[in-house]
Amino acid sequence: MQKRALAVHDISCVGRCSLTVALPILSAAGVDTSVIPTALLSTHTGDFTGYTHLDLTDQLLPITDHIATLGLHFDAFYSGYLANGAQVDLVLKMVDRLCDPQTLIFVDPAFADHGKLYSLMDESMPKMMRALCARANTIVPNLTEAAFLLGAPYRASGYDESYIHTLAEGLAANGPENVVITDVSFTDAQTGIAVYHRADGSFNLLFRPKLPGVFHGTGDVFASFLLSAVLGGLPLMSAAELALSCTHESIRYTLEGGEPLRYGVQFERTLPTLINALAKK
Ligand code: PXL
Numbered sequence: 001m002q003k004r005a006l007a008v009h010d011i012s013c014v015g016r017c018s019l020t021v022a023l024p025i026l027s028a029a030g031v032d033t034s035v036i037p038t039a040l041l042s043t044h045t046g047d048f049t050g051y052t053h054l055d056l057t058d059q060l061l062p063i064t065d066h067i068a069t070l071g072l073h074f075d076a077f078y079s080g081y082l083a084n085g086a087q088v089d090l091v092l093k094m095v096d097r098l099c100d101p102q103t104l105i106f107v108d109p110a111f112a113d114h115g116k117l118y119s120l121m122d123e124s125m126p127k128m129m130r131a132l133c134a135r136a137n138t139i140v141p142n143l144t145e146a147a148f149l150l151g152a153p154y155r156a157s158g159y160d161e162s163y164i165h166t167l168a169e170g171l172a173a174n175g176p177e178n179v180v181i182t183d184v185s186f187t188d189a190q191t192g193i194a195v196y197h198r199a200d201g202s203f204n205l206l207f208r209p210k211l212p213g214v215f216h217g218t219g220d221v222f223a224s225f226l227l228s229a230v231l232g233g234l235p236l237m238s239a240a241e242l243a244l245s246c247t248h249e250s251i252r253y254t255l256e257g258g259e260p261l262r263y264g265v266q267f268e269r270t271l272p273t274l275i276n277a278l279a280k281k
Pocket of ligand 1: 041219
């Protein structure tokens with residue numbers, strides 16, 4: 001049977017992130033991907049000014065309730081950027097109404113980066129998002145979100161493995177079986193991820209050479225590759241390794257092309273890597 005996912009993120013019309021990233025990556029992996037958009041923006045909020053923002057809160061439950069009448073099974077429920085803290089309660093209702101015990105609940109908290117909340121985020125988001133993370137099987141916070149979710153101090157640099165291990169354990173204690181923290185960097189030369197699996201307490205770090213620049217939407221690119229690889233049947237660590245490679249490769253193509261970084265990264269050229277890896281499995 002073809003795998004089916006439901007992606008719950010905003011649509012940013014320009015600047016690859018959220019649904020314009022999740023849809024093509026999951027589709028490339030052969031996943032039938034339905035969407036429920038949380039907001040409609042003209043661009044992402046990371047490196048643009050003057051963007052429009054339509055909050056779609058009042059559409060979430062009407063869309064959910066109609067989809068629920070269709071009796072579909074979703075293999076994955078994949079949430080990302082939400083328009084405000086209050087949407088978390090609605091997304092929890094969506095999980096209740098659209099998921100079954102076999103659905104993988106995969107949550108990218110997507111509310112902050114580089115030690116700060118995203119521009120439009122309200123202060124309630126970290127606390128609200130904890131409740132959604134508690135329902136998840138797998139969460140994919142970046143380092144900033146991991147710290148905010150735990151109310152722990154954010155450290156931009158000068159931390160070590162034990163700081164990341166403590167964050168991962170703390171997040172897993174709140175509910176999720178798997179915690180994958182992105183944007184982990186112990187030296188200026190490398191950046192990578194930490195993968196924690198609560199059942200056996202395993203904790204692994206994976207790194208790639210750090211490329212120069214601020215890359216918008218790469219959290220969404222990584223999370224979408226990771227979920228695609230998991231739905232494609234790879235075990236979590238192999239999926240994480242593949243997602244990290246695909247993300248690194250997408251950034252490298254973007255730098256080689258000399259493109260303005262605010263439009264996101266060239267994940268399109270990396271889709272064959274994903275497809276080939278899943279075909280070989
Ligand atoms: O990539 C995360 C993201 C998603 N959606 C919107 C954003 C951002 C990050 O800035 O602004 C609208």
